[in-house]
Amino acid sequence: xxxxxxxxxxxxxxxxxxxxxxxGGGGPSKNFTKGVFIEIDRTAGTAxxxxxxxxxxxxLKLGKEVDADNISLDEKVMVTLQEKEDGQYAxxxxxxxxxxxxxxxxxxxxxxxxxxxxxxxxxxxGAFVLTPSMMSLGVPGAIAVASNMCHKFPKALVGTxxxxxxxxxxxxxxxxxxxxxxxxxxxxxxxxxxxLNAWGNAGSNLYVSVVFVIVLVVVGGYVLRDAVxxxxxxxxxxxxxxxxxxxxxxxxxxxxxxxxxxxISAWVTLPLGLATGMxxxxxxxxxxxxxxxxxxxxxxxxxxxxxxxxxxxxxxxTWGSIQWGLSGLIDIRLTLLILSTSLIGVxxxxxxxxxxxxxxxxxxxxxxxxxxxxxxxxxxPGYLADLGLIEPLGAAMDSVLNFVSFWALVxxxxxxxxxxxxxxxxxxxxxxxxxxxxxxxxx
Amino acid sequence: xxxTSVTKKKPYLQTVLFGILSLASYIALFAHEEWVTDxxxxxxxxxxxxxxxxxxxSFIHGAFGSNLLSTLGLEAKVAKKK
Numbered sequence: 001x002x003x004x005x006x007x008x009x010x011x012x013x014x015x016x017x018x019x020x021x022x023x024g025g026g027g028p029s030k031n032f033t034k035g036v037f038i039e040i041d042r043t044a045g046t047a048x049x050x051x052x053x054x055x056x057x058x059x060l061k062l063g064k065e066v067d068a069d070n071i072s073l074d075e076k077v078m079v080t081l082q083e084k085e086d087g088q089y090a091x092x093x094x095x096x097x098x099x100x101x102x103x104x105x106x107x108x109x110x111x112x113x114x115x116x117x118x119x120x121x122x123x124x125x126g127a128f129v130l131t132p133s134m135m136s137l138g139v140p141g142a143i144a145v146a147s148n149m150c151h152k153f154p155k156a157l158v159g160t161x162x163x164x165x166x167x168x169x170x171x172x173x174x175x176x177x178x179x180x181x182x183x184x185x186x187x188x189x190x191x192x193x194x195x196l197n198a199w200g201n202a203g204s205n206l207y208v209s210v211v212f213v214i215v216l217v218v219v220g221g222y223v224l225r226d227a228v229x230x231x232x233x234x235x236x237x238x239x240x241x242x243x244x245x246x247x248x249x250x251x252x253x254x255x256x257x258x259x260x261x262x263x264i265s266a267w268v269t270l271p272l273g274l275a276t277g278m279x280x281x282x283x284x285x286x287x288x289x290x291x292x293x294x295x296x297x298x299x300x301x302x303x304x305x306x307x308x309x310x311x312x313x314x315x316x317x318t319w320g321s322i323q324w325g326l327s328g329l330i331d332i333r334l335t336l337l338i339l340s341t342s343l344i345g346v347x348x349x350x351x352x353x354x355x356x357x358x359x360x361x362x363x364x365x366x367x368x369x370x371x372x373x374x375x376x377x378x379x380x381p382g383y384l385a386d387l388g389l390i391e392p393l394g395a396a397m398d399s400v401l402n403f404v405s406f407w408a409l410v411x412x413x414x415x416x417x418x419x420x421x422x423x424x425x426x427x428x429x430x431x432x433x434x435x436x437x438x439x440x441x442x443x
Numbered sequence: 444x445x446x447t448s449v450t451k452k453k454p455y456l457q458t459v460l461f462g463i464l465s466l467a468s469y470i471a472l473f474a475h476e477e478w479v480t481d482x483x484x485x486x487x488x489x490x491x492x493x494x495x496x497x498x499x500x501s502f503i504h505g506a507f508g509s510n511l512l513s514t515l516g517l518e519a520k521v522a523k524k525k
Contacts, residue, residue, distance in 0.1 A: 332483050
């Protein structure tokens with residue numbers, strides 16, 4: 001049986017890596033080029049461009065979306081290209097490396113600290129607010145995603161190491177989930193591409209947002225109900241009825257996860273990893289599915305599931321960073337600024353888990369998921385209007401929705417920070433009291 | 444598994460050493476900002492630069508963070524789980 005499960009795992013590993021290599025992983029789309037503009041001809045609407053990966057310069061047609069006056073010469077830019085009837089046009093020009101002022105420094109470091117704490121505590125998080133934060137500072141979207149991805153794996157590595165030391169990481173479960181998730185990511189990307197081809201950009205955005213909101217509200221709501229129930233009785237976690245039933249399914253190969261204390265069929269874990277990857281490719285927050293999946297489907301405790309998620313984040317983050325790095329989109333300065341605080345935050349969050357009961361982890365996770373769902377939900381009317389399904393939104397409405405969307409993310413992070421700090425402080429005070437009482441007893 | 448002792452000495456020296464190493468790495472990188480941003484975003488094999496840098500900082504800055512928290516008295520509770 002042990003041999004069979006090893007065989008299935010190995011086959012799955014190779015299959016996932018081969019598919020990932022074939023599909024090109026979860027990296028960026030290829031419709032952009034990087035380089036510097038040498039000369040601009042405003043009357044002809046063209047510009048001479050020197051791409052970084054080419055020896056010779058080319059002349060690019062500037063689309064009407066591009067304001068030639070805003071292009072600075074000899075500054076590294078990222079140019080989005082679009083094929084039109086009469087040739088290829090530059091439709092977007094973005095400065096690759098923004099000047100980092102003190103306020104930007106501080107913003108990135110604060111978000112990094114709280115995001116790190118959240119990661120250390122619930123296994124994932126931070127990315128959902130870091131990418132939009134960077135973009136609001138003026139970082140191009142692709143650079144923000146890439147730099148954020150490159151910050152994810154070192155943070156997850158440190159978090160995994162810490163929580164492994166506390167005896168909370170199930171390495172086997174983490175690797176099974178991570179590699180099946182890589183496979184799932186490829187399927188997710190294929191679905192995304194099919195939707196993009198059929199319904200265009202607005203359709204794809206709408207699809208992503210609707211899936212995001214539904215999944216987060218349903219799963220987050222369920223986790224919240226469970227957390228509140230446990231909190232009322234101040235009880236420890238019990239294995240979910242679904243997980244208990246699934247554990248009884250004796251379909252070989254069976255897998256034994258020691259730290260999680262679970263014996264379950266590979267026919268449960270592999271599809272779960274697959275689904276996590278598929279959703280990660282769609283809504284970009286795989287951990288919000290992976291952790292509840294490991295708790296309610298596999299039957300691991302919230303402590304083990306959130307710790308194991310860090311290992312998954314490490315594997316997937318490393319893989320993703322290589323993909324984005326191959327396209328040369330990682331701004332390491334942004335990555336390192338976030339890491340300067342998130343590497344401390346992740347360890348703080350990790351040690352916090354040793355002082356709290358399982359429901360505190362669930363409570364934080366549910367709160368974050370539900371508030372983030374509001375943030376994305378606020379984007380849906382805009383996408384519906386883009387598709388012509390509802391009347392166009394006025395400028396005022398548009399800015400209100402954008403305001404709600406951004407500040408809901410900040411609120412999610414703030415709420416998480418407050419709950420984690422409060423539950424950790426209470427736990428630490430309780431532990432000190434117990435220690436003192438014990439010392440007094442011994443004396 | 445971590446060995447947790449109640450009367451553990453605080454790692455002041457390690458905190459300072461890793462702190463200096465980490466700060467020096469940050470200063471070195473930001474002092475050569477232009478070269479770094481250009482080289483690290485060339486793509487292809489140059490992916491090694493950001494990856495190795497991220498690993499380097501995760502080790503030294505991670506070790507600094509760990510020692511800093513210990514110095515501040517923020518330690519994990521003795522393992523609840525086996």
